Every structure is written in structure tokens, then in C-alpha cells.
Amino acid sequence: MIESGGKVSLYLALGDSITVGYGVQTAFSFPVLYADFLRRHNPDLCLLNLGVNGLTTSGLFALLQYNHNIRHSVSQASLITLTIGSNDLLHLIGSPNQSINTSQLPIIFNNLSQVLMQVGAEIRRLNPIATVKVATLYNPLPAGPYALYMALAQGVIDNANLRIVTWAKYYGFEVVYLDRKFRGKEWLLIGRDHVHPNEAGYQLIAKSFAR
Secondary structure (H helix, E strand, O other): OEOOOOOEOEEEEEEOHHHHOOOOOHHHOHHHHHHHHHOOOOOOOEEEEOOOOOOOHHHHHHHHHHOHHHHHHHHHOOEEEEEOOHHHHHHHOOOOOOOOOOOOHHHHHHHHHHHHHHHHHHHHHHOOOOEEEEEOOOOOHHHOOOHHHHHHHHHHHHHHHHHHHHHHHHOOOEEEOHHHHHOOOHHHHEOOOOOOEOHHHHHHHHHHHHO
């Protein structure tokens, strides 16, 4: 809901493990840090983090269709953040000793585009006026055992991000370019699992959403 004066009263965080804040304490998750920033000007802001570890675009669409609590929260929010898409790509990678499976890429990209459009339509159906901020995907591979496939993975992620940006702009969502923020700084921003951000990474994400 938006209070008089246009202030955000409900900030809803939707998405995957990046939204959950996997790998760090809750206080260092980016929605908490972002909400703390927003409270400087709006002390009554309420944060609702409904992130789900492992969530895919299809999983998000199902929640938006059938989960009454999430549907209600979307309808009431004046600010929504989204991190989604990484898990759609994960099964391309087997083990560090196997190459990335590119045969499924056309199917994956086509499905990603279609489901994202459904997600956008459902969000706007539930809430035509909320500010929605969508993050692009970053490439964690330079900081881990899959660095051998960094270049190939970067091409996949760039393709996915092109679709994310196109989708976001179609529905009037704001794009937060996390890929640009992380590139070249992976060793400083990625945690021990070589996938999720560390505390510094989540702080950077929060700052990126706040801009």
C-alpha cells in the first residue's frame, strides 16, 4: 500500500535464494539492508521477504497464480523486488569435469521468455501501479571451480539477461544490472559455495536496488 505522500508502506521481496539471503545471516540479506535504507525516509516501512531457495520462473508463476497469501501481498505492495532466472540455468552444469550442456539452451531460453511474460502479466494484473525492480543475473564462475567454463557461461547469462531486460521494460519494471556490478569483482563478492554472494556481495546488491 502507498500512504499519503506517496511513501512506501509495504516492500515485498520475491525471488530465489538471492532474495532469501542464502549463505549469510538474515540481517545481511539484501532485502533487509535495502529496507533499512528506505526506512531513513520512511520509518514505518514494512518488509515482507517471500523469497524461496531454488525458485525458478515457473515456480514463481505458480505461486503468483495459486498462493493466496502471495497474491494478496503483491496486490498490497507499493514496492516489489525480484531476483529470478538463475535456477532455470543451473541444470546446464553437471560437474566441474563436464562441459556445459548447450543442447537444451534453445528450449530453456524460449521457456524463460514465455514464463517471464506470464509472471509480468500476473504481477501487473494483481497490482498495476507498484514499483517493480528486477535484477539481472551475475556470473559467479570466475570465483569457483567452474572458471574453466566462464566464457561459455557468460554467453548464456548475457542471453538470459537480454530476455530479462526486454521483459522488464515491457511491463515498466526497473532493471537493476547486477551483472555489471559483479563483473571483475567476483572474488570479493561471492561466498564459499562459489555461487551465492557473501556479506559484501549482498551489501552491493542492496545498494544497487537503492539507486
